[in-house]
Amino acid sequence: MVSTAVIVVVALTAFWLVLYSLFGKKEIDPETGEPVEKEEGLSVDFLVAMWRTKRLLGFIDRLSRVNRRFWKVYGDIGIALGYMGMAYVFYALFMTALKTLQTKKSPSGVQLVIPGVTIPLWYGLIGLAVVMVVHELSHGVVARAEKLPLKSVGLVLLAVIPGAFVEPDEEKLSKAPLRSRLRVYGAGSMANVVTAIITALILSYAITPLLVPNGIEVGDVIKxxxxxxxxxxxxxxxxxxxxxxxTMDEFIALMNKTKPGETIALTVLRDGKELNLKLTLAENPDNPGKGFIGIRPNQHVTSKVGHDGIILPLFFSLYWIYLLNIGIGLMNLFPLVPLDGGRMLDDVIKEYLPERVAKPIRYATIGIGLFLLALNVLPAILNLAK
Known part of the structure; x- marks a missing residue:
């Protein structure tokens, strides 16, 4: 019987072959004879599909002109946030990598974000869409507030990972004053953090008061x-x-009273039906001498005011919008090119240090960054492969 993994690989391969055969041909510059990127429409390269349009540039222009002073202050705050976030992310990944090397265990410092695999499908897609839109829109608005031209906006597909982008005129951006460039780079993560804060406030003061804990949901069963x-x-x-x-506290308290080898009775709701089940506990690997069911427990909640079909999806949508904006927004500040944090650090090094000093520092930063990222990402990949 053909495995699901094989079917997925074959389907993806067929998808990219068809896409490349239809849209992979590049436009040729009549003067130089060299291939050029399409200014609008769909272009496909090896496992990269980009759809560009100029239609939203007018909206970005109008938004940037509402109050240029505001967007400049916003960009300055983004610079400060960018460097603080950069230091925090570097420190967090460094400490996790150090723990990995010292204990020879692999605590994952970076979680892979794959809707339907590592995060819920629809809530994950909604959260990622918000992350991409506010991030790229913020880059574009601040760039126009700095009077830097934009070439296009669009969507991108990297193998199976969707994304969005605002494409500035890189030549003009590279010649802009350092502060203008840093404002543009920092604006993306600034928008993600602001979105996360707003979402957290809505969750805390508008949605969470409507919820009540009502059992322990089985997030996953350990094989x-x-x-x-x-x-x-x-x-x-x-x-x-x-x-x-x-509540989770009640669950933990009851489990702490159990012993390995003890048989317990569970009352469980499954598809709206109440079931009575029994199982014999193993020993908790993290709490020797205590019983272990072997699940990843989550707090189950219901609405105090009813309408669970509306309140709960709204809660989980906002929760994943918050979580992905704060996580991806901060991770984007890791000091490694082409991430925004890497570009912020790289431009400052080139601006204030002579090339003979800047060059080895930049190479060292890239090497250390890749090493730390590998130590943090590899455990997540290995866990996914299990």
């Missing part, structure tokens, strides 16, 4: 654990040995 074959992903545990369980 080979006692729960394997007994519990399913999405089950909601509402009682253990007849004792009601509504």
């Amino acid at each position: 080979g654990a006692p729960a394997d074959g007994v519990l399913h992903k999405g089950d909601v545990i509402i009682a253990i040995n007849g004792q009601s369980v509504k």
Whole structure:
């Protein structure tokens, strides 16, 4: 029987072959005879598809002219946030990498963001769409506030990863004053952080007060654990040995009273039906002497005011918008080109240091950055491959 992985690989290969055959031909400059990128429309290169348009440039122009002073101050705050975020992300990844080398264990410092695989499909897609739109729009508005021209805006597909972009005139950008360039670079993550803050406030003061904890949801079942074959992903545990369980604290307290080898009774909601199940506990690897079910538990919530079909999707959409904006926004400040943080650091080094000093520093930064990133990303890739 053909595995799902093989089917996916074959389908993706066929998709890219068809796409390349239809749109892979490049336009030729009649004067130089060299291939040039299309200014508008769809262009396809090896595993990279880009759709460009100029239609949104007018909107970005109008937005940038509303109050140029505001956008300049906004860009300055973005610069400050950019360097603080850069230091924080570098420190966090450095400490995780150091722990990996010292303990020879692999705590993942960076999580892969793949909708439907590592994060929920629809909530993940909504969150990523918001991340890309506010990030690139912010780059574009600040660039126009600095009177730097934009060539196009558009969408990009990198293998299976969707994205969006605002394409500045790189030649004009490279010749702009350093402060203008830094404003443009820092604006993207600035927008992501602002979006995360606004979303967190809405969640805290408008949505969360409407929710009540109502059981422990099985986020995943660990293979080979006692729960394997007994519990399913999405089950909601509402009682253990007849004792009601509504909050994570209650779940932890009850599990701390159990022992390895003990058989417990679980009352579970599955597809709206209440089930009574039994399983024999193993030993908790993180808490020796205590019982272990073998699930990744999540707090299950319901709405106090009813309308769960509206309140809960809204809550989870906002939650993933918050989480992805703060996570991706900060990660984009990691000091490694072509990330915004890398460009901010690289431009400052080139501006204030002579080339003979700047060059080895830039190479060292790239080497250290790639090494730290590898130590942090590799565990996430290995976990995904299991």
